[in-house]
Amino acid sequence: MAPEVKVPLLEGRGATPAQTLGNIVVSIVGTGVLGLPYAFRTAGWLAGALGVAGAGAATFYCMLLLLDCRDRLREQETEEDGHGGEQRPHGDGGNYTYGDLGERCFGPVGRHFTEAIIVLCQTGGTVAYLVFIGQNISSVLPALSSATVVLALLLPAEVALSFVRSLSALAPFSILADACTVLAVAAVVKEDVQLLVKRGQPFAARSAFAGLWGVPFACGVAVFCFEGFCLTLALEASMSNRAKFRPVLLQAIAGVTVVYVSFGVCGYLAYGDATRDIVTLNLPSNWSTAAVKVVLCVALALTFAVMMHPIHEIVESRLLAPGGWVRRRGGFVERAALHLSRVAVVATLAAIACFVPAFGEFAAFVGSTVCALLSFVLPALFHLRVVGPTASTWARAVDYFFLLSGLVFAGHGMYTVLSPQ
Structure with a gap:
């Protein structure tokens, strides 16, 4: 999950x-990709491939819905200015954030709800980072006994990083994390290919369709993998020629989807029913595998602060609300409150991560609930509100399809978690 505003990679x-x-x-690819082989094991290689491809296509379409909403709101503001209406500024030069769209569509309640969903998505992403780090480090250093011990040792460093308020200073860590993810993916693919060549029959004893329940699970992991949805508007605004953004976006989504499908299929075919929820745990126990895991975990620990930034911003905006107790005290009280809030938020997320049983199930839950709301339900709802009155019957039908499908998908994710096992 990537920050919605003030993204270092998009400055200027x-x-x-x-x-x-x-x-x-960079904004899309994250640690979720390492859970794809497990999702393919659960759904079957063909069902998983179709689920990831469908999630990629749906993500692309809903990103276009956000752009359509922004374009229509710009046209409305231009018309209001032309008729002497009061201009409602949003962002820089008429640019909109996701929260701005929520406010324009449904007022302050829309903004608060949209930002709450964004915070939940960011929380899910940061907890997934911690779970990933805990499981991998404990596999490399068995002396630490459990992921909980790893996270307890990691907590002071994450608290210290949370005090760095400049996203520009933290940006290199985010890029390093993506580079290390590529390294880990390359290491896994190399091992997959070696195993497949050795076996000689890649599809033997591998299910193409493992059951109906596995399909939504794979789709949930796939939705979680397509991170960075909140960056759509900022990415488009960063281009010198915005008209070229849509084909560039299509190229990126299509390329990432192909990589995801290939990686998931290869991982499942190589390890079969032994595929772990984090596929790096399937790698052989040698020094090169341990180095890949450690480097990847260090990079994720460093970029954790970037993932936390939107949460800290929202929490601190409430603490520093005009007329509030903290704002009135100012000085030392204000600084202490800001630092304590960051310590409390990081400690809370670390505590949550200690109770998450498995990376794969957690990624599927986050993807099928809050990520589904952010990626499918809200774009369709905003599009119906802004563009719907003048849209074609077919366009409105597609919007309603994504709206209802996203709600059903989120409901299924909640039911899966809450229902007794």
């Missing part, structure tokens, strides 16, 4: 198509 304007393509890939 004038990005070329190649730069924007790179930014889109």
